[in-house]
Amino acid sequence: xxxxxxxxxxxxxxxxxxxxxxxxxxxxxxxxxxxxxxxxxxxxxxxxxxxxxxxxxxxxxxxxxxxxxxxxxxxxxxxxxxxxxxxxxxxxxxxxxxxxxxxxxxxxxxxxxxxxxxxxxxxxxxxxxxxxxxxxxxxxxxxxxxxxxxxxxxxxxxxxxxxxxxxxxxxxxxxxxxxxxxxxxxxxxxxxxxxxxxxxxxxxxxxxxxxxxxxxxxxxxxxxxxxxxxxxxxxxxxxxxxxxxxxxxxxxxxxxxxxxxxxxxxxxxxxxxxxxxxxxxxxxxxxx
Amino acid sequence: xxxxxxxxxxxxxxxxxxxxxxxxxxxxxxxxxxxxxxxxxxxxxxxxxxxxxxxxxxxxxxxxxxxxxxxxxxxxxxxxxxxxxxxxxxxxxxxxxxxxxxxxxxxxxxxxxxxxxxxxxxxxxxxxxxxxxxxxxxxxxxxxxxxxxxxxxxxxxxxxxxxxxxxxxxxxxxxxxxxxxxxxxxxxxxxxxxxxxxxxxxxxxxxxxxxxxxxxxxxxxxxxxxxxxxxxxxxxxxxxxxxxxxxxxxxxxxxxxxxxxxxxxxxxxxxxxxxxxxxxxxxxxxxxxxxxxxxxxxx
Numbered sequence: 156x157x158x159x160x161x162x163x164x165x166x167x168x169x170x171x172x173x174x175x176x177x178x179x180x181x182x183x184x185x186x187x188x189x190x191x192x193x194x195x196x197x198x199x200x201x202x203x204x205x206x207x208x209x210x211x212x213x214x215x216x217x218x219x220x221x222x223x224x225x226x227x228x229x230x231x232x233x234x235x236x237x238x239x240x241x242x243x244x245x246x247x248x249x250x251x252x253x254x255x256x257x258x259x260x261x262x263x264x265x266x267x268x269x270x271x272x273x274x275x276x277x278x279x280x281x282x283x284x285x286x287x288x289x290x291x292x293x294x295x296x297x298x299x300x301x302x303x304x305x306x307x308x309x310x311x312x313x314x315x316x317x318x319x320x321x322x323x324x325x326x327x328x329x330x331x332x333x334x335x336x337x338x339x340x341x342x343x344x345x346x347x348x349x350x351x352x353x354x355x356x357x358x359x360x361x362x363x364x365x366x367x368x369x370x371x372x373x374x375x376x377x378x379x380x381x382x383x384x385x386x387x388x389x390x391x392x393x394x395x396x397x398x399x400x401x402x403x404x405x406x407x408x409x410x411x412x413x414x415x416x417x418x419x420x421x422x423x424x425x426x427x428x429x430x431x432x433x434x435x436x437x438x439x440x441x442x443x
Numbered sequence: 444x445x446x447x448x449x450x451x452x453x454x455x456x457x458x459x460x461x462x463x464x465x466x467x468x469x470x471x472x473x474x475x476x477x478x479x480x481x482x483x484x485x486x487x488x489x490x491x492x493x494x495x496x497x498x499x500x501x502x503x504x505x506x507x508x509x510x511x512x513x514x515x516x517x518x519x520x521x522x523x524x525x526x527x528x529x530x531x532x533x534x535x536x537x538x539x540x541x542x543x544x545x546x547x548x549x550x551x552x553x554x555x556x557x558x559x560x561x562x563x564x565x566x567x568x569x570x571x572x573x574x575x576x577x578x579x580x581x582x583x584x585x586x587x588x589x590x591x592x593x594x595x596x597x598x599x600x601x602x603x604x605x606x607x608x609x610x611x612x613x614x615x616x617x618x619x620x621x622x623x624x625x626x627x628x629x630x631x632x633x634x635x636x637x638x639x640x641x642x643x644x645x646x647x648x649x650x651x652x653x654x655x656x657x658x659x660x661x662x663x664x665x666x667x668x669x670x671x672x673x674x675x676x677x678x679x680x681x682x683x684x685x686x687x688x689x690x691x692x693x694x695x696x697x698x699x700x701x702x703x704x705x706x707x708x709x710x711x712x713x714x715x716x717x718x719x720x721x722x723x724x725x726x727x728x729x730x731x732x733x734x735x736x737x738x739x740x741x742x
Contacts, residue, residue: 253726260715
């Protein structure tokens with residue numbers, strides 16, 4: 156039961172990151188690896204403002220806005236110009252790797268490499284009937300679940316969510332009908348940055364943070380997204396949960412050093428045997 | 444003089460890796476993030492065979508190439524179905540799995556090189572013996588320089604011959620239009636598998652040469668950072684021809700040396716180096732997608 160509880164909490168965080176990745180990938184087909192940089196940078200901004208004496212609300216707001224701004228800036232300066240030139244996904248991937256390296260190395264040069272912790276009492280234990288969670292885990296689980304619910308409802312019901320889905324289905328027709336592709340893309344990148352920033356603060360509150368952990372988390376989110384199904388936001392949530400529980404089980408039975416091996420073994424199996432993922436579907440050749 | 448020889452040795456090692464990666468990226472058109480892992484595997488095969496089993500250095504380099512070639516199937520088998528970013532993700536999975544194997548294949552109560560303690564885990568393998576020729580142990584820097592030049596030239600010549608042959612032209616044809624190549628009766632999977640076999644084998648030779656020179660290997664050699672660095676060399680220098688990867692290797696090896704010459708403090712220099720690599724990647728993709736001296740536009 157303890158294993159399941161740990162898996163669900165970390166799975167929810169991964170699910171939120173996977174959705175943050177998917178909200179960009181589904182409409183734009185851009186591998187938004189810069190999420191790793193946002194994930195690494197945001198907690199440092201939060202801590203810096205807290206140390207300057209600002210309140211949690213102000214510091215958290217600035218940190219989240221930094222994440223959103225960074226995501227938008229990468230779209231504006233890197234991905235959109237490439238998209239205008241109809242660059243292939245490999246070019247986007249290389250540029251994203253470069254942008255990630257710039258963000259992380261800048262973070263390291265400003266704040267250093269060492270592990271940091273937010274000044275909270277996140278380590279205190281909360282006992283439930285069959286399991287226990289730290290306060291940080293509890294907050295992370297509740298907040299990510301709430302965010303995911305709000306996001307899925309927005310994506311499926313709100314007109315702006317519909318716009319993103321329309322952009323993913325047929326970008327040419329979306330533009331021809333007078334909608335701004337640029338605005339829809341910026342919306343996707345902004346939401347992605349927002350979700351990544353929030354989950355990064357929640358995870359930093361629970362486990363601490365360092366500048367090098369971002370890419371690993373972004374890659375785990377991509378694995379969750381692929382496992383869940385590449386066309387599906389709900390698939391990303393499912394993939395995140397499965398991955399969280401799998402990693403928790405592997406850490407429990409075989410040791411945490413095998414977590415990554417199990418994760419990427421799962422990815423390789425899915426890519427070879429079921430590349431469309433759990434909830435994805437194989438589209439007709441002319442649609443591809 | 445020692446410093447120059449040291450630079451030449453490093454240039455030879457990474458030029459082998461960049462030229463091999465160019466076969467995948469520039470000629471085959473498939474991006475891979477697993478090349479660092481093959482480099483690491485080659486280094487480990489060399490280290491284990493020479494340290495634990497006392498093999499001759501040159502036989503060990505050959506064995507490293509064979510193991511790298513065999514493991515290339517991990518990349519080429521999924522290449523039948525996976526394209527573009529999904530293939531890159533698969534290469535990332537291979538990278539992570541090989542890294543995990545090198546990092547975790549350890550047992551504290553078994554001798555190094557045994558089935559239970561093949562890689563010595565995170566502690567790596569130290570005291571790798573210097574190479575020997577006809578019973579004479581070569582320990583001087585100059586001797587290493589000659590060996591690196593010899594192996595580097597052999598690998599460079601192999602890459603040149605492969606890519607300028609009809610086989611290389613077929614590889615380019617498959618890269619540019621796979622369906623046409625298949626319509627002409629070419630086995631496109633086989634040509635891709637051969638390209639990966641050649642590239643991974645050469646990367647393993649580069650790794651073996653590195654282990655021979657440095658005398659110590661650890662799992663960081665097979666990390667994702669290494670793969671990104673190798674990809675940067677090829678992208679920045681340029682892909683699709685012979686000169687591009689060599690230029691990329693020179694540029695990316697010169698950046699840390701320039702930082703060292705300008706007396707930038709060590710830790711800051713390491714960060715500035717990675718920052719420069721990142722900046723160069725973004726700039727090249729935005730401004731010059733074929734790289735400094737390449738012919739194939741990565742966009």
